[in-house]
Amino acid sequence: MxxxxxxxxxxxxxxxxxxxxxxxxxxxxxxxxxxxxxxxxxxxxxxxxxxxxxxxxxxxxxxxxxxxxxxxxxxxxxxxxxxxxxxxxxxxxxxxxxxxxxxxxxxxxxxxxxxxxxxxxxxxxxxxxxxxALCDVRSFEEGVAAWRRTVGTGQRSAEAAALREALAQYAGDLLPEDGPAEWVVAERDRYRTSAAESAARLAALELEAGHLATAVAAARRGLEIDGFRDDAWRVLAEAHQRAGDAAAAARTRSAYGRVLRTLGVSGPAWAA
Structure with a gap:
């Protein structure tokens, strides 16, 4: 069974x-x-x-x-x-x-x-x-659900606030003490993907609002969760560039290029 x-x-x-x-x-x-x-x-x-x-x-x-x-x-x-x-x-x-x-x-x-x-x-x-009661899984799901309800409404501040709340709950992988138990692996991956998506979207919102430092922080958080997200790498490089730190932007593009090479794929134009 x-x-x-x-x-x-x-x-x-x-x-x-x-x-x-x-x-x-x-x-x-x-x-x-x-x-x-x-x-x-x-x-x-x-x-x-x-x-x-x-x-x-x-x-x-x-x-x-x-x-x-x-x-x-x-x-x-x-x-x-x-x-x-x-x-x-x-x-x-x-x-x-x-x-x-x-x-x-x-x-x-x-x-x-x-x-x-x-x-x-x-x-x-x-x-x-x-x-x-304080339950991180419940609060994370509520935060993500609140974010999804705001998508497309133009309520950027509400969208960002919901994402921040969700990410505040995500302290790492779901139940790491259960290791590779079959029942937890799929859920662990689902939450990790959702958290990485949330961080990347928050980074994009912060960049759009001109909050460069918080955009950098959110993008880095997303990459800590999932180092293969193109959107988080892109925002991180652009935030550094807009902040006037061309060297950090170049290092970001170079680091992403190395990640892509490990996968045997070519990068997007912005990473060149």
């Missing part, structure tokens, strides 16, 4: 609205933090979490649910991602054990069926994040 064969299930689940949730037991402010970019972090206010008490598979389940930023995930997708080697019945038992472990760890003393954090609806599970 491969993860990629469940696109129909994934689409059906994604169409369902994210359930409204109440606050986590004892939660009274915005300091609950869930981060997946650049390394996993979950912080609950007033609690010192000892992750050594949780088995690796249960921790992987938590990271998997966190990466879906509060959206329900169908049981089949979870089993395919985390227990692909097990028969379905054994996988379901392992999933139930993992869920119970997380509930007991995150909400000590919670009674069966009363968890406010790891929730179940039919055959789907999700990490029920309070609305005041």
């Amino acid at each position: 491969g993860y990629s064969i469940h696109q129909t299930i994934r689409s059906r689940v994604a169409e369902r609205p994210t359930p409204e949730v109440g606050p986590l037991s004892g939660y009274a402010g915005p300091s609950l933090v869930v981060r997946c970019f650049g390394g996993f972090q979950l912080t609950i206010p007033g609690r010192q979490l000892d992750w050594t008490r949780v088995r690796p598979k249960a921790r992987a389940l938590l990271r998997f649910l966190a990466a879906h930023s509060g959206r329900p995930v169908h049981r089949e997708i979870i089993l395919s991602a985390l227990w692909p080697e097990l028969p379905v019945r054994s996988g379901i038992r392992s999933l139930h054990v993992g869920v119970s472990t997380l509930r007991a760890f995150l909400e000590p003393g919670v009674r069966r069926g009363e968890s406010t954090f790891v929730r179940r609806d039919g055959e789907s599970y999700w990490l029920a994040l309070p609305h005041a």
